Amino acid sequence: MAATDVARERRIRRLLELLREEKTDLMDTTESFGPDWFTDPDLARKERELIFGAVPTIVAHRSQLPRPNDFITLTMPRNKVILMRQKDGSVKAFVNACRHRGALLEEAPAGRCRIFSCGYHRWSYDPDGSLRTITYEDSFGEIDRSKYGLVELPVEERHGFIWLVDRAGASIDVADWLGPEMDSAMAGYGLDKLVNFREETFLEPVNWKIMQDAFLDGYHIKYAHPNTAGKIIHTNILAVEDFGRHARFLSARKTLDRWLEEDPTGKSLGKDVTESHFVGPNSTLLRLPDHFELLTFRPHETDPAQCYMQMRVLVPTVEDSGLDEEAWERRWNKNWDILLAVLHGEDFPLLRGSQRAVESADAAEMVIGRNEVVNQIFHREFHRLLKEPYRPSGRP
Ligand code: FES
Ligand SMILES: [Fe+2]
Structure with missing residues (x-):
């Protein structure tokens, strides 16, 4: 034994x-x-x-996001969240809110997509959260795109689960939390x-x-x-x-x-x-x-x-x-x-x-x-x- x-x-x-x-x-x-x-x-x-x-709390099992571009959404106590499997196999978590005027960016509970596209004025975001397109960009006016990517939340995979701290900018260390x-x-x-x-x-x-x-x-x-x-x-x-x-x-x-x-x-x-x-x-x-x-x-x-x-x-x-x-x-x-x-x-x-x-x-x-x-x-x-x-x- x-x-x-x-x-x-x-x-x-x-x-x-x-x-x-x-x-x-x-x-x-x-x-x-x-x-x-x-x-x-x-x-x-x-x-x-x-x-x-x-x-850190458990928000998903890894098998729910088997492939790059798979996502799920959930409601945490502080934030509406999107979890997205990245090209390199890692997972990122974002606040599920468009940076233009705050529409709920992704309404589906789960799915697979190459870009997140906002239903309100059609801004779009890459799977890594960066702002990809601004519709009618000429008339919109100039902004620093790098400042208007999706807000990222700390996330870590451990023991088959995806863990999240529901606060932008917080540190995450699941092993430390588990003891x-x-x-x-x-x-x-x-x-x-x-x-x-x-x-x-x-x-x-x-x-x-x-x-x-x-x-x-x-x-x-x-x-x-x-x-x-x-x-x-x-x-x-x-x-x-x-x-x-x-x-x-x-x-x-x-x-x-x-x-x-x-x-x-x-x-x-x-x-x-x-x-x-x-x-x-x-x-x-x-x-x-x-x-x-x-x-x-x-x-x-x-x-x-x-x-x-x-x-x-x-x-x-x-x-x-x-x-x-x-x-x-x-x-x-x-x-x-x-x-x-x-x-x-x-x-x-x-x-x-x-x-x-x-x-x-x-x-x-x-x-x-x-x-x-x-x-x-x-x-x-x-x-x-x-x-x-x-x-x-x-x-x-
Ligand atoms: S609120 Fe998302 S594009 Fe306007
Ligand atoms: Fe019971």
Whole structure:
């Protein structure tokens, strides 16, 4: 067994011990927090600036931009963004706004083009963002073209993902942000060899932190999901590794129960767990026995009571899967449909209710338990980012 597999089996053995003793990892104390966490426009503004304007977050998987001139667009908390694969294989990110009078330059969610051409007065831009043509240039008047290229945002590819800091001129260093543990964990998963089978973004009337909290939570499984996840995964049993800004947490699938009495020495129990990751500040990465799922939560541009939730399923390529194309499609479509049904039928209704409830005029302080370890890590790191704004180490 490779060293990383040995370490993983050791983590699973620790989870099995927790399951045997009906225990879960614990923080030292409970933590309280106020409803303003989900409703305060001033806090929402601070988090857009100090968190999303400083920290790299995942915006795409590399397989979404396989060839030069492929692009996707998205809404970040501070900027409308275009991501564009360049001729040399790198990726650039731009503010999706024409430099003439500010039209939304690219309206399609994704596509492929040699130039960006503005629908308002037909200025055009090269894939590298430089201003290419000014229509009726003779009458327009002279301007310094080099000053009117698209505004560039810092972007980096690492571990198969494209990461972005949502602020022009900011520095980006994904390895620094991830820290050694999370960086090497992600490096070991071969995420760059997978393909983005499908992704969808939902605009939900819920604060992004209510959503992020729900997807770090091992305490609600059998109550909120009695007929789906609750049948497959144990409730309130998590083995957590606190990496500071990030965390990895193992939950026990019910198939792990067969080792309660028996000795698993020499056996691999990887299929009996879900290995989840809080990739701070706004994502949950799930490592399932045969694929990965990534859930990303982004604040709305202005309204604390809305967010964008992005779900994507990352799977082995048809060639690597050993399935024929049709079987591969069928397999992952089915998986996708199950995920959507749980999301729309179970999580979203519950979380929309939470938002409405915390907006009550007299909603009071709430509390996170010692057993809600990953939620505590999320809340702790959120506060830290507001108090000590992040900069990549070694940079001004
Ligand atoms: S706003 Fe784009 S060309 Fe005028
Ligand atoms: Fe849930």
